[in-house]
Amino acid sequence: MTERKKLTTCLALLLGLHALVAFAGFFAPYDPAAQDRMAPYLPPMRVHVIDGRGRWHLRPFAYQLEAHSGSPDGYHEKVPEAVPVKFFVKGAGYRAFGFISARTHLLGTDRTALHLLGTDAFGRDLFSRILFGGQISLLAGLLGTGITLFLGLSLGAAAGYYGGWRDEALMRVAELFLALPWLYLLFGLRAFLPLSVRPAQAFLLVVCVIGALGWARPARLVRGIVLSAKERDFVRAARGFGASNAYLLWRHVLPETSSVLLTQAAILVPQFVLAEMTLSFLGLGVPEPVPSWGNLLSSLQQYSVLVSYWWMYLPAVAMVPFFLGYLRLASLLQSDAANPKIEAAGGA
Amino acid sequence: MGYLLRRIGHAVFLLLGVSVLAFLFTTLAPGNYFDEMRLNPQIAPETLKALRAQYGFDQPLRQRYVHWANSLLHGDWGFSFAYNSAVAPLLWPRARNTLVLTLSATFFAWLIALPLGVWSAEGRGRLRDRALSWTAAALLVVPELALALGLLALAARTGWLPTGGMNSTNWDGWPYQRKVFDMALHMVLPVTVLVASALPLLLGHVRAAVREVLDAPFLRVAEGHGVGRARLLYRHALPAAANPLITLFGFSLGALLSGSLLVEIVMSWPGLGPFLLEAILARDLYVVIGGVLLSTLFLVAGNLVADLLLYWADPRIRVGARSS
Numbered sequence: 001m002t003e004r005k006k007l008t009t010c011l012a013l014l015l016g017l018h019a020l021v022a023f024a025g026f027f028a029p030y031d032p033a034a035q036d037r038m039a040p041y042l043p044p045m046r047v048h049v050i051d052g053r054g055r056w057h058l059r060p061f062a063y064q065l066e067a068h069s070g071s072p073d074g075y076h077e078k079v080p081e082a083v084p085v086k087f088f089v090k091g092a093g094y095r096a097f098g099f100i101s102a103r104t105h106l107l108g109t110d111r112t113a114l115h116l117l118g119t120d121a122f123g124r125d126l127f128s129r130i131l132f133g134g135q136i137s138l139l140a141g142l143l144g145t146g147i148t149l150f151l152g153l154s155l156g157a158a159a160g161y162y163g164g165w166r167d168e169a170l171m172r173v174a175e176l177f178l179a180l181p182w183l184y185l186l187f188g189l190r191a192f193l194p195l196s197v198r199p200a201q202a203f204l205l206v207v208c209v210i211g212a213l214g215w216a217r218p219a220r221l222v223r224g225i226v227l228s229a230k231e232r233d234f235v236r237a238a239r240g241f242g243a244s245n246a247y248l249l250w251r252h253v254l255p256e257t258s259s260v261l262l263t264q265a266a267i268l269v270p271q272f273v274l275a276e277m278t279l280s281f282l283g284l285g286v287p288e289p290v291p292s293w294g295n296l297l298s299s300l301q302q303y304s305v306l307v308s309y310w311w312m313y314l315p316a317v318a319m320v321p322f323f324l325g326y327l328r329l330a331s332l333l334q335s336d337a338a339n340p341k342i343e344a345a346g347g348a
Numbered sequence: 349m350g351y352l353l354r355r356i357g358h359a360v361f362l363l364l365g366v367s368v369l370a371f372l373f374t375t376l377a378p379g380n381y382f383d384e385m386r387l388n389p390q391i392a393p394e395t396l397k398a399l400r401a402q403y404g405f406d407q408p409l410r411q412r413y414v415h416w417a418n419s420l421l422h423g424d425w426g427f428s429f430a431y432n433s434a435v436a437p438l439l440w441p442r443a444r445n446t447l448v449l450t451l452s453a454t455f456f457a458w459l460i461a462l463p464l465g466v467w468s469a470e471g472r473g474r475l476r477d478r479a480l481s482w483t484a485a486a487l488l489v490v491p492e493l494a495l496a497l498g499l500l501a502l503a504a505r506t507g508w509l510p511t512g513g514m515n516s517t518n519w520d521g522w523p524y525q526r527k528v529f530d531m532a533l534h535m536v537l538p539v540t541v542l543v544a545s546a547l548p549l550l551l552g553h554v555r556a557a558v559r560e561v562l563d564a565p566f567l568r569v570a571e572g573h574g575v576g577r578a579r580l581l582y583r584h585a586l587p588a589a590a591n592p593l594i595t596l597f598g599f600s601l602g603a604l605l606s607g608s609l610l611v612e613i614v615m616s617w618p619g620l621g622p623f624l625l626e627a628i629l630a631r632d633l634y635v636v637i638g639g640v641l642l643s644t645l646f647l648v649a650g651n652l653v654a655d656l657l658l659y660w661a662d663p664r665i666r667v668g669a670r671s672s
Contacts, residue, residue, distance in 0.1 A: 176365045179651075181643045183606035184624075188640040191628040192373045274491050278610055281493060282625055300497050301614075303511075307504045316494035323489045 007332050014325040021134035025094030028128035029107045029114055033289045034092060036113065036123030039065075041309050043075055044118040044126075052079050060085045064112045083112045118311040121299065126311060130318050133291035137280075138322070140207050140292075141273035145265050147211025148272075152218025153254070153261065159219065160226030161249060170219070177216035185213055186275060190284050199290040206285045210275045218264045222257050229256040259333070266330035270323045277319070293319055351665065355655045359648040366644045367420075370637045371413050403427065416634070425641075426634030430627070435638045438623070443642055445514060446619035450608050450646075452535065453542035454601060457550055460543065465554025466581050472559060481555075484548035492545040492607055496614040499537050510534050512616035538608070538615045545607050546600055553596050557589035564588065587661070594657045601650035605643055 020027055045062040061084045063077035089108030095101055107114065117127040159170040177185070189209050197205065229235060235252045243251075273293075279285030280294025288295060296315035300306050385391050385399075404412055416426050425435040468480040503509040510516070515530050522530070561567065562585055570584055612621030620639055627635035659665055 173365075176362060176369065179362050179602075179644065179647060180366065180640070181602045181605040181609075181647055183609045184640050184643040187609070187624055187628060188370060188636055189373060191631070191633075191636040195629065195631070274493070277491075278493060282613060284625075284628065297493070297497065300501075303504065306497070306501050310501070313497060313501065316491075316497060319491070320489055320494075323491070327485065327488060 003332070003336060007329075007336065010325060010328050010332060014322075014329060017322055017325060018138065021131060021138055023096060024128075024131035024135055025096050025102065026104065027106050028125070028131040029091065029105050029116075030125040030128045031092040031094065032124065032129045032132040032291050034124060036119065039113070039115075039119055039123040040121050042115050042119040042123065043309075044311050045115050046077075047085060047116070051082065062109075062114055081112075083109050083114065085109060085114060117314055118309070120296075120312065121305075126296075126314065129291040129296060130293070130315050133293045133296050133315060134318065136203065136286055136290065136292035137273050137276050137294065137319070138269075140203065140210065140276035140286075141269045141271075143207045144210035144214075144272040144275070145268045147208065148214040148268060149218055149261055149265060151212070151215035152264070153222055153257065155215060156219035156222030157226050157249060157254060157257075160223035161230055161245070161253065167223070171223070174216035174219050177213065178220075182213070183278070186210070186279070187284075189213065190279060195284075196287075199286055202286050203290075206276055206279055209279075210272050214268060214272070218261065218268075221260050221264065225257045225260060226253055229253045259336070263330055263333040266326050266333055270319075270326045273319065273322070351659060352655070355652060359652060362648055363641070363644060367417070367637075367641055368413070370640055371409070371416070403429070416637075425638045428627075428632055428635050430630045430632045430635070435634050438635065439620075439638055439642055442618060442620050442623045443646075445617060446605075446608055446612065446621070447646070449535065449538055449542070449612065449617060449619060450601070450604050453539050453546065453604050453608065454597075456539060457543045457546040457600065457604070458597070461547060461550035461554050462586070465551050466558050466586060468551070469555045469558035469562060470581060472562075477555075480551065484551050487544050488548040492541050493610060493614070495544055496538075496541045496611050499541060500615065503537060509536055511537075514618050534617075538611045538617055541611050541615075542604055542607050546604055549603070550596070550600060554589075554593060557592050558585055561585050561589040590661050591658065594654050594661060597657070598647070598651035598654035602647045605646060 042065055045065065047060045047062050049057055049060050051057060051061075061082045063079060064081035064083055065075040066078040066081075068074035068076060086108050087106065088104055090103045091105045091108050093101060093103050107116075113125070115125050115127065117125075117130065120126055120129070155170055155174075159167040186209065189212070193205055193209065230248075230253055232252075235248060238248055238252055276285055276292065277294035277297070280292045281298050283295075283298065285294055286292045293315050297313075299312055305312055385396055386393075400406055404415060407415075419426055419434075423436055425439060427433075428435050428438055431438055464480060468477045471477050500511055504511045510533055514534050515527070516534075519527060519530060558581075566588075567580065567585060570580055575584070608617075608619065609621040609624070611617070612619040613625055616622065620642070624636065624639040626632075627639065
């Protein structure tokens with residue numbers, strides 16, 4: 001495969017994964033906050049196509065789960081009670097992208113609820129919660145990356161382009177930020193912000209905290225590029241023709257930084273998703289009942305949950321394909337940037 | 349000597365900067381330890397006011413900073429409201445536990461990364477090289493939170509290893525050897541997680557550095573003179589590749605410090621992690637600042653050690669420092 005093709009495949013894969021999360025309302029069978037107090041810690045239901053007597057069915061089905069008598073949390077499949085899986089069913093209402101109201105879900109059943117990945121302590125469908133939780137975690141990662149890159153770009157460009165004491169001061173502060181152990185810094189900053197806030201505020205808070213801390217590395221990279229770009233012949237020529245600083249920066253210097261910024265974005269997004277997860281896992285981030293990959297895992301801090309209900313661990317697995325995609329993207333972009341042909345084409 | 353003085357001066361500047369930065373954030377903080385008490389009807393507003401005055405919360409920021417810096421220099425590191433004591437005696441034992449964890453993880457991570465990286469660089473493009481880089485990628489993808497929880501669940505289910513804390517509950521009366529063994533057993537899980545999280549980065553750098561050196565003419569010459577394979581790799585190639593790796597050592601320490609914060613909380617290791625989290629939830633301001641400052645201190649110390657090693661290992665720096 002050529003490099004370009006690899007890049008396209010990787011991007012398509014990532015896009016697909018993000019679509020799965022972005023359209024969580026459609027792909028998830030239930031509302032993430034809908035509780036069923038009669039079905040706590042239901043194990044994942046298996047979807048069958050062959051029934052107990054060895055007959056094949058065109059329509060997949062699951063068996064209703066029944067509690068063992070005398071056990072608080074043991075379940076077994078109630079064999080004759082088949083629950084056929086239906087597609088494109090009408091269910092709980094949701095808002096796609098926050099404004100398009102819809103009721104159609106990809107999967108659903110008529111009578112008994114279908115819990116593909118089991119339920120949590122309140123009988124909430126874990127599969128739906130993982131999908132909706134991805135919205136929070138990924139959005140936090142993406143917005144945080146946006147803030148960080150914006151800060152890094154403007155500070156780095158200012159330092160590199162104007163030089164002098166601004167450069168000196170900014171780079172000193174950047175060194176400070178690079179020197180600190182990252183998680184300690186995150187904790188420290190979070191410590192000074194209010195603790196008990198509503199989920200939406202908490203989300204914004206987390207995004208800002210995460211976004212405010214990572215600017216030093218991109219700023220240094222951008223500064224380096226700007227330093228070399230502002231001495232390029234075409235930039236000097238443009239300045240000779242009387243172009244203003246703002247025009248020069250915007251039109252000639254900053255476009256040179258685009259490939260570095262893209263690579264940085266691919267590296268930062270998974271890092272920031274992880275930061276959101278860490279904060280929420282510890283109860284410093286997005287609170288219940290809004291799901292995020294981090295606070296879905298926080299129930300594992302209870303020993304009984306950790307030992308007894310293995311499916312509660314699944315939110316930790318959910319992010320692996322995303323991370324894989326982003327890492328692959330970063331390494332592809334890096335080798336792309338190292339490719340001299342593209343460098344020559346950009347500089348010509 | 350000038351080189352070292354410059355590095356130390358840089359470290360002091362860094363610590364000063366962090367302390368000022370941490371203190372500046374406190375002005376942004378809406379609310380403090382005593383705000384929680386305001387909700388308590390049993391505490392009179394006058395008492396609260398007196399408390400605030402006693403701890404200097406009614407003074408301007410600059411004065412508070414000077415006061416705190418003074419207590420820092422006297423070895424108190426400020427005052428913990430929740431524990432009603434100076435911060436330093438609370439920090440030291442926990443910092444020691446964190447250091448035990450972090451340093452052993454650093455040691456084992458490098459112990460594994462160096463031979464594996466050399467081995468992989470030597471067999472460039474061959475099966476073992478590719479297998480190792482795939483393993484590293486897999487480790488990189490699984491975040492340490494997931495790894496820690498997974499290993500914890502495994503240990504809890506099988507009962508092979510203790511699942512938390514630093515020592516068994518009936519530890520007190522045991523003889524010395526048994527105590528050491530018990531603590532080592534408790535360290536297996538957290539150290540494994542930390543090593544696994546640090547390994548991919550170290551492995552990649554060791555491999556890249558050694559690979560670059562392996563192409564150098566002096567190694568071809570040594571090979572032609574009949575120097576054995578092991579001696580060639582470890583006596584000639586590795587020292588030549590050491591320069592970037594020593595710099596990486598400082599960075600790896602920072603990464604491991606950050607990582608250990610989370611692992612400590614998950615595995616309930618009595619280090620800085622759980623302590624800091626508790627302080628954040630209680631809004632115990634000076635404890636948080638102390639923890640952040642202490643972590644910076646560790647990192648700066650680690651980087652100083654790396655600089656010393658570099659000074660010792662790289663004659664170019666020694667000579668350059670002397671001539672300037």
